[in-house]
Each structure stands twice: as C-alpha cells, then as structure tokens.
Amino acid sequence: MLRHLASEHPGDVRLCVFDPVGLGQSVGDVLNLAEYDPDLISGKVWSSAQDLDGRLAELAAHIELVIQKYLRTAYETIDDFNADAGEVAEPYRVLVLFDFPTSLSEESASRLKSILQNGPRCGVFTIMALEETANAQYGVGVSALTNATRRLALESGFQAEVDGYKLRYSFEPEVLPEANSVAQQVIEAIGREAATRTATAVSVDKTFGLFNAVATRGLRAELPAAATRTRFHDPSTWWQNDTVRGISAPIGQKGAREAAILTFDSGDHAGGLLVGRPGSGKTTLLHSYIAGLTTLYSPEELSLYLIDFKEGVEFKVYAEEGLPHARVVAVESDREFGLSVLESVQLEISRRGELLRGTGGRQASMQALRQATGQTMPRILLIFDEFQVLFARNDKLGLSAADLLESIIRQGRGFGVHVLLGSQSLAGMDALGSHVHQLLPVKILLPASEQDAHKVLGDTNNAGSYLATAGEGILNAAGGAIESNERFKGSILTEMDRVVRLQVMREKADTLGFMTRPMVFEGSKAAPLDTVSPASFREELAATGWAPLRIRAGRPMAVGQLGDLTLTRDAGANVLAIMRSTDTQIGGESSGALALGLVAISVASVATSSANIDIIDFLSNDDGLDAALEPFLETQRITLRRRRAFRDTLERYAAELSDRIERDDTRAGARVLFLVGIHRARELDADSGSLDADEDLAEMLTQVMRDGPEFGIHVWMWAESLSAVARRLTSDMMREIGWRIAGRMSGEDSDRLIGNRLASELRDNQLVLTNDDFGISTRVIAYQPPSRIWLTELANLTPHNNGDSHA
Structure with missing residues (x-):
C-alpha cells in the first residue's frame, strides 16, 4: 500500500x-491518512459484510462508468x-x-470477479490477503477468484521460469519500519500534500473550446450554428447566436475531449435544479454558466434575473459592472423581494400569452411566433441561488411564492421562461411541495449529502455517492434517469477575469445601444442615488406635468413597483416620516444619514x-442640512430658515x-x-399647559394641512419618534396626513402609525411607505445622502423660481 x-x-x-478481523489495525499508520483527506482511504477502514457489499458495488459502478463514458x-x-x-x-483505486474470503457473499464474489477482470484496465487494482483457515460462504468459489490474480505464497515460496530455467524462490517480506520512522514520515508527507494540493482547475476558456468543437462536429442539434464562430476572449465574435430554439452554454469538462453543456429549451429541458453542499463549487458553476450564456447571446436575446438569498456578495459584481443581460440583480434578498420577482415573471408570461392569443391560434409557442414574425423575444432565465430561504416558512408569503413558482415552471416553457434553482440542501422547505422540484427535468448534482443526492437524482440513481471533490458533478437532463448521467468537472472563471470581462461587455453594450442597467437590490444596504443620472431622475419625476407632485422616498423592494409618493390636490396629501436619529447631527451615520x-x-x-419649496429646520445649527442642500440654496431654488x-x-x-x-x-x-x-x-x-405652546400657530398649521392640499399647498414633516410626534401634532393634524413613511420601530408604534406591524420587521436602511386612501403599502430601500456633485447637476436642470434666499 x-x-x-x-x-x-x-x-x-x-x-x-x-x-473484518483487525478492524483497521492491519493497516497501521495508513489510517492516519483520513486525518488529512478521508477520500484517500475511502472515508475509513471498512469491516462489516454490508460495508464490503457496498464498497464492491461502488467500485463495480465506477468501472462501468469508466468503460462506458471515458474509454469507450x-x-x-x-x-x-x-x-x-x-x-x-x-485517480487510481x-x-x-x-482475511479474504471472510464476509464475502455470493453476490459480492460475483462483483469481485468482475472487478478483478476489468479493473486494471480502468485503474482499479486489487490486493487480497488470503486467510486459508477462513471458511467461504456457500456458493463462493475462492479458487475462481484467486486464479484470476497473481499469487504470492509468503510461507511456501514460489517458482518461476526464466529463460527456460525453472527457479524456485522463497519470499522474504520487507520489514515495515517501526512507528515514528520512515513509514510514518511517508504517510504524513502524502497526507499533507494531498490535503493542501489545489485541485487542477478546468478553465472556462478550455471548456468553451470543447463546446465549439462539439458545435462544429454537429453532435448536438440544439446548439446554435453561430457557436462555432464564437471565441470566449474575442468580443467581436460575441452575441451572434439567437435563442429561438433554446439557450446552451458549457459548465465544465466531461471525459477527455467533451464539454458538459447545460441547455434549456421549450421542450424537455424547461428548467433545472442545482444542489451542492457548502464548498462544492455551486456558485463557481453559476458564474461559469452566466459567462458562457452572456458570451453567446446578446441582451436582446436573453434576459437574466439573478437572485441570491444567502449572506454573500456573489452576484454583486453583475450589479456593480451593469451586466447588460441582467434585468434584476439581488444580493442578500428579502423574501418579499423574491416573491415580487416571481410575480413580475408571471406577469411577463401572461403578457406573452396575450401575444400568442392575438395570433388567433396560428402560433402555439413563442418559438413559433418568433420564427413566423421575426420579432425578437428574449428568453428569460431566472436564477435563484439558495432558493430554499423563500420557502423556509409555511406562511402566506411562502405559500404564495410556492404557487407562483409552480405556475412559472409549468407554463414558462412555452413562453421562453426558464428557472434554475440552486441550493445547498433541499431540506427545510415547509412551504414548497416536494413535487415542485421534480417538475424541473434538468438536474445538476455536486458533492452533497446522501439524502439530497437521492432527492435530486432519484432513489435508484447512486451516482452522487462517487462525488467527493469540489467541482465534480453529475449533469442529468432526463429527470434523473441513470443512463443520462454525465459526470463532469466544473470550469472556473477567476474573479479578476470576471470583472474585466464584464467591463468589456458593458462597453460593447453601450456602443451597440443596449443602455439598460439592472434593477439592484442589496439586502439592508442603502441605495446609492449617485448611480442615477440627474437628467433621468428629473425626467421621471416631472413626467406627470404640473400635478400631481411626485416625491421619491426610496428604491422599491419589489419588481414593478415605485418608491414614489404622489401629492395630489386632494385632502390628506401631506407627508409624515418617522425614523429615529440617535446622532447629534442629522448627517451622521446609521439612522441619522437615513x-x-x-x-x-x-x-x-x-x-x-x-x-415653491420652503424648509424650516428645527434642529441645531450644525445639523448639516444646509450644507447638504447648498446647491439648491445657491441657485435660490429653495429657502431654508431656522425655527425663529x-x-x-x-x-x-x-x-x-x-x-x-x-x-x-385650485x-x-x-x-x-x-x-x-x-x-x-x-x-x-399639544399640551395646552406648556409655556412654549402657541395655540394660534397650531391652528394655522391645522388649517394649512386640512385645506391646503386641494389648492396645491402641502406639508412634509420628519420626526424622530412617534411619541415625540404625539407631543407636537394634534389628532386633527394626524388625520390630515395621508402619506406616512416609517423606519424600523416597535410593533406597537408601527400599529399606531400605519395600522400594522410591518415597520417592526424592517431591516437597516429599509422604509415602508403607506397611504390608506390609495391602498398603498410599499417597502423601499432608503437612499444614501446624494453627493454635492449630483445635487449641483440636478439643481442646474431645475427651474429657479422660489425667489427667497437662505435666511
């Protein structure tokens, strides 16, 4: 050994x-290999009859795989x-x-015979230490097995014929060095090197070359013809393929000369399920697949929704670099945002259904519609990483999401909409029926638990048992059918190469006129307003004309919603925002900056x-508000005064x-x-006994809030807490506030302010925008304070009609 x-x-x-007899003692220091890498000794030293049956079955299956998939x-x-x-x-095995043939059954003996006959060709070798006193079980032919081996009699010696001479030999075994000597040093050196050695990576460039070769040979009819001309590192060859028949891209290498190709189409490959435990290479595979798809297909042909529910930033680079194909990029997603994505995709399916119905039944699918009319209709791929988070709770949201997901999977194929669900485990999804992931015919399994492996590939498909190294996987495009297993090694695109590639892709898209950028959701991080063009910002908000006024409160946490409130000329068109500021300056960190x-x-x-805009600042003179709004003060667009x-x-x-x-x-x-x-x-x-109270002032404010909105006069207020508001605003004033913006607060305060406990469930930098009259309750991500440069550019685009100056 x-x-x-x-x-x-x-x-x-x-x-x-x-x-079976020594229970591991027979191998001495070899046992220590398990401390470095359990795979070096197949997990452990095995000893029971059931263990022997299982290991022989695995080796026989491995030999079958090598012969049928690799050697051919x-x-x-x-x-x-x-x-x-x-x-x-x-690797060799x-x-x-x-103590052979102890514990060897008739069935195991049959497998062992096959291993002895076919194993050496496949890199599987066998060493048997025969125990002559051990009795073989009925039906086990020991001689038939030993005759298929080279025998070494340790006690009686052996003879051999050399150049016509018969020679008899006696065997003098090599003395195994004592513990802590050479043997132990060898074991430790092998173990350390095996544990620290980085597995040789398969580059995306190489797998893309293998993909080109497959397309060139015409071995896969579903591959687009232009794939033969696409070169991974040559931007001039990108985006020459259409998605009429489906989308395909390599995810790794299988065998010596072939690419593992993941395909989604409107037929039997409508959606996929990807499962792999932490560290198995799941995210790496997704990056490689996205790189391949965005190389082959233009933003006009492919739209991506990239949603990641775990606490990580794996998809963040696609938001930062503005991946042209991405409609939505979400990192550390909320369940509510995930639900809204499903709702928006379902709406798109409905819209495409209307297009088909408009043909009077002449076209039955989006593929047929495109082929008949030449109209471009991008395929949509929704990638949900750690999708189980969305269905972890059996609540209203989880059940709604489960219904939508099932509907999208069932209906999406005919409308060019596909789903790829990724997860570390399929356990703990209370809201999602086990039948839903079975609707996804394409299975990708990376190293995972035995339970998850069987859930993905099926109870009779044991291919997952042989996956041990990160990046190894099984691609099965036939719902887990054993004969469709494709074992592969996933390809890798380094982070630096990924960023550079996305920058080149963004530049190419801008040059060709694909100017759209993805909607970005990043958990509890405030949204940067400076990424929005001031001209676009003004154009969006001024689109309603002179009325109503639109005020942006934040970036919506749901696809298809707006984070705006509208001040119409109706009663109640006033605003109250409540969020705590624990800092001495309004421009401080955390909620102050919020x-x-x-x-x-x-x-x-x-x-x-x-x-016209007038601002009264009741805070201290050094609160930073005047500095933040200085560009508007310099152009006299607003007035800013103190409490006096x-x-x-x-x-x-x-x-x-x-x-x-x-x-x-009016x-x-x-x-x-x-x-x-x-x-x-x-x-x-509101306490009439207060020495500072001015009843006339309160009455004037009440009148302005009550009668003003109908005549275009509105009041916008910010306060630190609901209890403080209760001391300053009367119940009559509160009745005139239709728009309410709440930061995170207690459940009781949330109930009093907006009529439910939604504000108590908010995360950092999240707000809830409500209006009972309009039935609006929208969660938004708050914006970071805009930079002076951004505000200056916007101020130069706005009318200067206030007339009053800073006092």
Missing part, C-alpha cells in the same frame, strides 16, 4: 480497505485516457481485502417641478391659502413646506 501511494502524485491513488472505443486503458484528460484525469438622505431626496424630487422664522413662514402659507380659497383657484402653483425635526417644535406642543 505504501509503495502504491508513493508511486503517484499525492491524491492520485485512493485506497479502499476491508479489514477511443482508449485502451485509463492511462491513455488520463494522458488526454488533463484536469479531469481519474486500490482495493485491499484482509433621515438626511430622505430629506434630501424629497426636496430634490419637488425641485424637479415648478413648485416658523411663524412668519406659516402665516404666509395661511394667507396664500386664504387667497386661493377666496379665488377658488390650479395655482404648488407650494411645499418642509418641517424638518418637527419633534423639536415646542411651539406646537
């Missing part, structure tokens, strides 16, 4: 030892195959049986219109309102009064 281990590179020889008629032995295979070379970001984006939103100007400003608003009411002028220009830090406005103290 030592000489076998030392004759090849560490890790290229794997032992399988059966020791192209290679005589595994050595020939390995010479061409490179990174996917098969050595079966060691002590409040500043909300104030800044709200003011910027109104500034895109022709409305509150009465004068409110009196002007009340007088303007009275004049508009008298003239019944189309006069809009005015918005921002009250920042209303929780510090002691002048409005």
Whole structure:
C-alpha cells in the first residue's frame, strides 16, 4: 500500500480497505491518512459484510462508468485516457481485502470477479490477503477468484521460469519500519500534500473550446450554428447566436475531449435544479454558466434575473459592472423581494400569452411566433441561488411564492421562461411541495449529502455517492434517469477575469445601444442615488406635468413597483416620516444619514417641478442640512430658515391659502413646506399647559394641512419618534396626513402609525411607505445622502423660481 501511494502524485491513488478481523489495525499508520483527506482511504477502514457489499458495488459502478463514458472505443486503458484528460484525469483505486474470503457473499464474489477482470484496465487494482483457515460462504468459489490474480505464497515460496530455467524462490517480506520512522514520515508527507494540493482547475476558456468543437462536429442539434464562430476572449465574435430554439452554454469538462453543456429549451429541458453542499463549487458553476450564456447571446436575446438569498456578495459584481443581460440583480434578498420577482415573471408570461392569443391560434409557442414574425423575444432565465430561504416558512408569503413558482415552471416553457434553482440542501422547505422540484427535468448534482443526492437524482440513481471533490458533478437532463448521467468537472472563471470581462461587455453594450442597467437590490444596504443620472431622475419625476407632485422616498423592494409618493390636490396629501436619529447631527451615520438622505431626496424630487419649496429646520445649527442642500440654496431654488422664522413662514402659507380659497383657484402653483425635526417644535406642543405652546400657530398649521392640499399647498414633516410626534401634532393634524413613511420601530408604534406591524420587521436602511386612501403599502430601500456633485447637476436642470434666499 505504501509503495502504491508513493508511486503517484499525492491524491492520485485512493485506497479502499476491508479489514473484518483487525478492524483497521492491519493497516497501521495508513489510517492516519483520513486525518488529512478521508477520500484517500475511502472515508475509513471498512469491516462489516454490508460495508464490503457496498464498497464492491461502488467500485463495480465506477468501472462501468469508466468503460462506458471515458474509454469507450477511443482508449485502451485509463492511462491513455488520463494522458488526454488533463484536469479531469481519474485517480487510481486500490482495493485491499484482509482475511479474504471472510464476509464475502455470493453476490459480492460475483462483483469481485468482475472487478478483478476489468479493473486494471480502468485503474482499479486489487490486493487480497488470503486467510486459508477462513471458511467461504456457500456458493463462493475462492479458487475462481484467486486464479484470476497473481499469487504470492509468503510461507511456501514460489517458482518461476526464466529463460527456460525453472527457479524456485522463497519470499522474504520487507520489514515495515517501526512507528515514528520512515513509514510514518511517508504517510504524513502524502497526507499533507494531498490535503493542501489545489485541485487542477478546468478553465472556462478550455471548456468553451470543447463546446465549439462539439458545435462544429454537429453532435448536438440544439446548439446554435453561430457557436462555432464564437471565441470566449474575442468580443467581436460575441452575441451572434439567437435563442429561438433554446439557450446552451458549457459548465465544465466531461471525459477527455467533451464539454458538459447545460441547455434549456421549450421542450424537455424547461428548467433545472442545482444542489451542492457548502464548498462544492455551486456558485463557481453559476458564474461559469452566466459567462458562457452572456458570451453567446446578446441582451436582446436573453434576459437574466439573478437572485441570491444567502449572506454573500456573489452576484454583486453583475450589479456593480451593469451586466447588460441582467434585468434584476439581488444580493442578500428579502423574501418579499423574491416573491415580487416571481410575480413580475408571471406577469411577463401572461403578457406573452396575450401575444400568442392575438395570433388567433396560428402560433402555439413563442418559438413559433418568433420564427413566423421575426420579432425578437428574449428568453428569460431566472436564477435563484439558495432558493430554499423563500420557502423556509409555511406562511402566506411562502405559500404564495410556492404557487407562483409552480405556475412559472409549468407554463414558462412555452413562453421562453426558464428557472434554475440552486441550493445547498433541499431540506427545510415547509412551504414548497416536494413535487415542485421534480417538475424541473434538468438536474445538476455536486458533492452533497446522501439524502439530497437521492432527492435530486432519484432513489435508484447512486451516482452522487462517487462525488467527493469540489467541482465534480453529475449533469442529468432526463429527470434523473441513470443512463443520462454525465459526470463532469466544473470550469472556473477567476474573479479578476470576471470583472474585466464584464467591463468589456458593458462597453460593447453601450456602443451597440443596449443602455439598460439592472434593477439592484442589496439586502439592508442603502441605495446609492449617485448611480442615477440627474437628467433621468428629473425626467421621471416631472413626467406627470404640473400635478400631481411626485416625491421619491426610496428604491422599491419589489419588481414593478415605485418608491414614489404622489401629492395630489386632494385632502390628506401631506407627508409624515418617522425614523429615529440617535446622532447629534442629522448627517451622521446609521439612522441619522437615513433621515438626511430622505430629506434630501424629497426636496430634490419637488425641485424637479415648478413648485415653491420652503424648509424650516428645527434642529441645531450644525445639523448639516444646509450644507447638504447648498446647491439648491445657491441657485435660490429653495429657502431654508431656522425655527425663529416658523411663524412668519406659516402665516404666509395661511394667507396664500386664504387667497386661493377666496379665488377658488385650485390650479395655482404648488407650494411645499418642509418641517424638518418637527419633534423639536415646542411651539406646537399639544399640551395646552406648556409655556412654549402657541395655540394660534397650531391652528394655522391645522388649517394649512386640512385645506391646503386641494389648492396645491402641502406639508412634509420628519420626526424622530412617534411619541415625540404625539407631543407636537394634534389628532386633527394626524388625520390630515395621508402619506406616512416609517423606519424600523416597535410593533406597537408601527400599529399606531400605519395600522400594522410591518415597520417592526424592517431591516437597516429599509422604509415602508403607506397611504390608506390609495391602498398603498410599499417597502423601499432608503437612499444614501446624494453627493454635492449630483445635487449641483440636478439643481442646474431645475427651474429657479422660489425667489427667497437662505435666511
């Protein structure tokens, strides 16, 4: 055994030892290999009859795989195959049986005979230590087995014929060195090297070359013809393929000269399931597949929805570099966002269904519609990594998501919509029926638990038992049928190459006019407003004309929704935002920055219109608000005053309102009064016994909030907490607030403010936007405070009509 281990590179020889009497003692220091890499000795030293049956069955299956998938008629032995295979070379296996034929059954003996006959050609060798006193079970022909081997009689010696002379030999065994000597040093050296050796990676470039060769030879009819001309590192050859018949890309290498190709189409390959335990190479495989697809197909032919539910940033690079094919990129996704993605995909299926019905039944599928009309209709691939998180709870959301997913899987194939679900395990999905993942005909299994392997491939398919190394996998495009197993080694695209490639792809897309960028959702991280063009921002918010006013509160957490509120000329069109600020400055970290970001984006939103904007800042003089809004102050687009100007400003608003009411002028220009830090406005103290309270001031504010919206006059307020608001605003004022924005707060406060506990479930940098009159309840990601450069550019695009200056 030592000489076998030392004759090849560490890790290229794997032992399988059966020791029914010694229970592992017979192998001495070899046992220590398991401490470095259990695969070096097949997990452990085996000892029971059931163990022997299982190991022999595995080896027999491995030999069958090598003969049928690797050698075929192209290679005589595994050595020939390995010479061409490179990174996917098969390790040698050595079966060691002590106390033979102890525990050997008739069925196991039949398997052993096959292993002895066919194993050497496939790199499987057998060493049997015959125990002559052991009785073989009935039906086991020991002589038939030993005659198929080279026998070495340790006690009686042996004879051999050399150059016509018969020579008799006696055997003098090599003395095994004592413990802590040479043998132990060899074992430790092999173990350390095998454990630390990085598995030879298969490059995406190589697998793409194998993919080109398959397309060129015409071995796969579903592959697009232009694939023969596509070169992975040549951008001029990208995007020449269409998705009329489906989408295909390589995910790794199988055998010595073939690519493992993952295909989705409108027939028997509608969707896929990818399972692999942590560290198995699941995410690496997804990156490689995405790289292949986006090389072959243009954004006009393929749309990707990339959703990752685990706490990681694996898909973040596609958002940062603006992958042209991506419609949505989500990192650390909320379950609500995942549900909204499914809802948006279902809506797209319905839209495409309407297109088909519009043909009067002449076309039965999107493929037929494209072929008949020439109209481009991109295929959609929804990639859900760690999808089990969405269905972990058997609640209303989980059940709704399960229904939508099943509907998309069943209906999507005919409309060019496909699903690839990835997970570390299929356990713990209470809301999703076990039949749903069985609807996905394409299975990709990486190293996983035995239970998950059987769930993926089926109870009778044991191919997953032989996957031990990260990146090894089984691709099965026939629902787990054993004869469709394709064993492969996944390809790798390094992170640096991935980033550079995406930058080149983004530049190519911009040049060709594919200007769209993905909608990005990143867990609890505030959204950067600076990534949005100020011109586009103004154009979006000003699209409604002079009324209603649109105010952006955040980036929506659901596909197809808006993070905007609209100030119509109706009762209740006022705004109250409540989020805690524990910092001395509104522009500080955490919730302080959250409040500043909300104030800044709200003011910027109104500034895109022709409305007049007045701001009263009740906070300290060094709160940072004037610095944050300086570009609008410099252009005199807004006025910003301290609390001492509150009465004068409110009196002007009340007088303007009275004049508009008298003239019944409901189309006069809009005015918005921002009250920042209303929780510090002691002048409005609802406690009539307060020395600072000014009842006339409170009555004026109540009148403006009650009657103002109908005549284009609105009030926007921010406060730190609901309890502080209760001290400053009367119940009459609260009734006039239709739009409410809540940060994270207690369940009780959430109930009082918005009528439910949704605000208590928010994560950092998340807000909930509600309006009971319109039936709106939308979760949004708050924006980071915009930069001065961004605000300056926006200010230069907005009308300068306020007239008043900073006081």
